[in-house]
Amino acid sequence: MIIKTRFGATADGRAVDCFTLSNTGGMEVDLITYGATVNAIRVPDKAGAFTDVLIGFDTVAGHEQYSDYQGNTIGRYANRIAGGVFSLDGAEYHVEKNERGVTSLHGGGELSSAVWQALIVDDNAVEMTYVSPDGAKGFPGEVRFCVTFTLHEDNALRIDYKAVTDKKTVINMTNHAYFNLAGQGDILGHTLKVNADAFTPTDADSIPTGELRPVAGTAFDFRAAKPIGLEIGAPDPQLVQCRGYDHNFCLNAGDGPAAELYDPESGRLLQVFTDLPGIQIYTGNFLDGTRPGKGGAPIIQHAGVCLETQCYPNTPNMPDFPSCVVEPGQPYATCTVFKFSVR
Numbered sequence: 001m002i003i004k005t006r007f008g009a010t011a012d013g014r015a016v017d018c019f020t021l022s023n024t025g026g027m028e029v030d031l032i033t034y035g036a037t038v039n040a041i042r043v044p045d046k047a048g049a050f051t052d053v054l055i056g057f058d059t060v061a062g063h064e065q066y067s068d069y070q071g072n073t074i075g076r077y078a079n080r081i082a083g084g085v086f087s088l089d090g091a092e093y094h095v096e097k098n099e100r101g102v103t104s105l106h107g108g109g110e111l112s113s114a115v116w117q118a119l120i121v122d123d124n125a126v127e128m129t130y131v132s133p134d135g136a137k138g139f140p141g142e143v144r145f146c147v148t149f150t151l152h153e154d155n156a157l158r159i160d161y162k163a164v165t166d167k168k169t170v171i172n173m174t175n176h177a178y179f180n181l182a183g184q185g186d187i188l189g190h191t192l193k194v195n196a197d198a199f200t201p202t203d204a205d206s207i208p209t210g211e212l213r214p215v216a217g218t219a220f221d222f223r224a225a226k227p228i229g230l231e232i233g234a235p236d237p238q239l240v241q242c243r244g245y246d247h248n249f250c251l252n253a254g255d256g257p258a259a260e261l262y263d264p265e266s267g268r269l270l271q272v273f274t275d276l277p278g279i280q281i282y283t284g285n286f287l288d289g290t291r292p293g294k295g296g297a298p299i300i301q302h303a304g305v306c307l308e309t310q311c312y313p314n315t316p317n318m319p320d321f322p323s324c325v326v327e328p329g330q331p332y333a334t335c336t337v338f339k340f341s342v343r
């Protein structure tokens with residue numbers, strides 16, 4: 001079932017709608033058209049009690065004033081492009097350097113701050129579309145973005161990303177939800193499992209150095225589930241520099257979950273499935289309690305963990321990374337599933 005309500009309006013007066021999807025088990029997902037955002041996910045714990053497991057905001061103003069991309073759809077290029085520059089077929093493109101004037105982060109925030117058109121396409125699915133003009137934030141091609149959110153009876157939220165371009169371009173879309181399976185406190189006691197034998201270490205600007213570093217013997221080894229907080233304070237320069245995990249993991253091939261997040265207290269389990277090559281694990285290191293989130297509660301450090309399925313960061317400048325180039329006539333199409341259960 002889907003219920004549509006008016007969520008609010010942007011500061012410049014654009015209406016923002018909310019679509020609440022529910023299944024027969026009672027799971028609910030709130031989607032808002034600002035940023036094609038997953039704004040809330042209410043799922044049961046092992047005793048059957050429902051809690052919202054997303055950190056974020058109750059209002060459009062919250063998103064506009066305090067956002068660290070909470071729940072947003074991200075693009076055109078999720079994560080970073082070094083120096084805000086890349087080349088395609090010999091042409092150099094300069095894209096918005098919205099991170100300290102040094103790097104391009106999340107496509108300059110274009111998709112995450114747009115108000116998307118929404119359509120109920122099935123009794124459990126909403127499609128959101130947004131057309132980005134040629135040259136937006138410096139990226140080539142007019143691109144028609146389409147994100148379809150489907151809530152299944154088995155408590156899986158499926159997100160299908162599609163994009164059609166009229167010029168050769170680069171695309172990397174993700175969702176930036178901050179999960180907290182307890183719905184409160186921090187996520188350091190959650191266990192995490194990531195199906196990755198390697199990760200991409202970064203420089204001081206959070207740009208991958210190009211090395212694919214084996215996780216074996218490092219704090220980045222999540223091949224067996226372990227608490228996120230267990231080694232987050234280890235004296236690994238990669239962790240120190242980012243105040244925790246903020247890294248792309250190179251996913252191993254296979255059909256199983258890319259990642260599993262589990263809260264032993266509530267018993268809630270989140271399994272992430274994707275066809276993409278990477279996943280950014282960001283443990284909310286730079287959240288600092290100064291911004292009010294849902295219910296006015298401060299968003300504290302490590303309040304949530306992002307599981308951002310993606311192409312590797314800075315792929316447009318890294319010929320050895322799996323390609324993110326999209327051509328006319330060959331639409332971009334990827335899928336990520338967030339499946340909830342209890343254990």
Ligand code: GLA
Binds near residue numbers: 068069206
């Ligand atoms: C964004 C990025 C994260 C992290 C933070 C740092 O949210 O998506 O990976 O780098 O910025 O504030």
